[in-house]
Amino acid sequence: MTITISIFFFLYGIIFGSFFNVVGLRIPKKQSIVSPPSTCSNCKRRLTILDLVPVFSYIFLKGKCRSCGQKIQWIYPVMELSTGILFSIAYLELGFSKELIVALLFISMLVIITVSDLAYMLIPDKILIFFGVLLILSRILSPLNPWWESVVGAFIGFGILLLIAILSKGGMGGGDIKLFFVIGWVLGMIPTLLTLFVAAFIGMIAGFIELKIKNADKKTPVPFGPSIAAASLIVYFYGDIILEWYTNLFI
16 A cells, blocks of 8 residues: 555656746746746747656657657656655655655755756745745644754754855855755754755765866856755755764764
């Protein structure tokens, strides 16, 4: 039964992941998320249901437009698949609980900001405000222990990123700062600090790889949002294991 339900959450996730791609790509450009219908970026042909089945259409079409042969951007199937896997993990880890609502909202926000930051190096305020309100309310319904951990985590996350931005004279984007306020509210104090360290580690590796692939200068800006998103989800689901492992190193 558990496996069947987890498969349902996976399928539910890839469908929403497809929608999150649209949101992440259109909101920064101030476009409607419902119209116009999706089209090929090259030949402008309106996509049909055969082109829009999450993940499976990409595989069936071999990653190319049916009409013009233009390569479909990798971000579409990757984010669809990632959302499906994360939704499934959320159910397997949390079951049907109030915390599952927090997890699904948290995953949804982080997937959307990852798409947006990768595409435009921008984390839209609209996304942060929309999900921030929902996550604040859902965390009240499923509070941390003690409850004030959310308040402390939010202000510590926001404060540290703001301090880094000031000291680096703009080296940290405003979207990242506001994002960490929401992350802090969801995770609490210690997990938020752990997220910052894990994000820095992931960001360093990802930045090195990206600059090597593009043969770009070290001063070339690299989006930090995807690293924050990955670190946040790692800590959300497995932060206790990481902290226990780290503590045992000194015992």
